[in-house]
Amino acid sequence: MSVxxxxxxxxxxxxxxxxxxxxxxxxxxxxxxxxxxxxxxxxNMFGYTGTYEGVPLSVQxxxxxxxxxxxxxxxxxxxxxxxxxxxxxxxxxMQENVHVRDIVFGQGATTDSSVLNNxxxxxxxxxxxxxxxxxDTAYHIAEELIxxxxxxxxxxxxxxxxxxxxxxxxxxxDYGVLGVEMEAAGLYACAAKHQKKALAMxxxxxxxxxxxxxxxxxxxxxFTHMMEIALETVKKLSH
Numbered sequence: 001m002s003v004x005x006x007x008x009x010x011x012x013x014x015x016x017x018x019x020x021x022x023x024x025x026x027x028x029x030x031x032x033x034x035x036x037x038x039x040x041x042x043x044n045m046f047g048y049t050g051t052y053e054g055v056p057l058s059v060q061x062x063x064x065x066x067x068x069x070x071x072x073x074x075x076x077x078x079x080x081x082x083x084x085x086x087x088x089x090x091x092x093x094m095q096e097n098v099h100v101r102d103i104v105f106g107q108g109a110t111t112d113s114s115v116l117n118n119x120x121x122x123x124x125x126x127x128x129x130x131x132x133x134x135x136d137t138a139y140h141i142a143e144e145l146i147x148x149x150x151x152x153x154x155x156x157x158x159x160x161x162x163x164x165x166x167x168x169x170x171x172x173x174d175y176g177v178l179g180v181e182m183e184a185a186g187l188y189a190c191a192a193k194h195q196k197k198a199l200a201m202x203x204x205x206x207x208x209x210x211x212x213x214x215x216x217x218x219x220x221x222x223f224t225h226m227m228e229i230a231l232e233t234v235k236k237l238s239h
Contacts, residue, residue: 002075005047005060007039012080013049013056015234017227018073018087020183022046022061027221028088029059032231045072052231055238062087066113066158066186073187077194084134084197084237086230087187090219091156091179091202094169098152098204100212103142103226104178105135106156106200109185112167113160116189128158128188131197138201138233145232146225154178156200158185169208179204201226 001008019025025046029036033050040047040060047060060076062069069087076082091104098104109128116126135153142151157172157180169180184200191198203223206213214222 002079004042004045004071005040005075005079006042007047007080009080011037011039011049012047012076012082013058014081014083015238016058016060016076016082016085017230017234018060018062018085018187020062020064020069020089021219024088024219025059025061028227032227033057033059053235055235057231057234062183064162065182066111066115066160069183070115070186070190073190073198077190077196082196084131085187085191086134086138086233087183087198087200087202088223088226088230089181089183089200089202090205090223091181093179093204093207094157094173094209095178096209098178099150100204100207100214102150102152102204103146103229104156104202104204105139105151105153106130106184106202107135107153108155109158109188109200110155110172110177111158111160111185113158113185115186119189126189128185130188130199131191133237134197134199134233137236138199138229141232141236142229145229152178156181156184156202158182180208201230
């Protein structure tokens with residue numbers, strides 16, 4: 001048992017899906033997993049373990065923002081010996097060819113957060129990147145499940161603030177940033193610290209340029225392509 005996760009030792013599986021919304025964690029567990037056991041209710045940040053086509057798998061809500069995500073990632077890697085965390089989240093599109101409900105894989109995560117700068121005492125601008133094996137596996141599975149035009153791989157922005165009018169998003173887009181979310185850079189740094197694996201795959205929930213958006217309920221229960229890609233990735237890498 002850790003500070004924020006009340007699971008007993010051995011309950012959390014080696015692979016964890018990591019949605020920000022704990023209700024999305026509940027939906028994934030109840031929809032896709034068998035023999036489900038809820039192992040965490042602390043702060044209503046729900047966590048579950050079950051099996052997907054015979055493969056042990058956990059789903060843990062992470063909350064919103066880098067600080068919250070890093071708390072749960074740290075405890076999963078350090079206290080429960082988790083091998084890999086796959087973020088299944090939402091992202092705001094920032095490119096014309098990135099459309100609502102497309103899938104974005106964060107190959108790297110730019111951030112305006114001071115967390116990484118403080119980690120290295122301002123000596124370097126650390127590049128937060130995903131695990132290549134997770135990315136490569138998930139990308140090819142995505143190609144089998146959805147049209148290639150709806151899959152994007154590249155740099156994403158992990159913003160420190162949701163409402164941030166001062167940030168020059170246009171310039172970031174000009175430099176190729178695909179979209180903005182709030183957790184990946186912290187997750188990637190935490191994985192690197194513990195020499196573990198991490199990947200952020202996100203469904204485009206809204207668009208900075210067009211103003212198109214999905215509802216909170218849709219974000220909770222309808223981003224099923226992303227969920228299925230993540231589940232199939234775990235299944236393939238577990239064999």
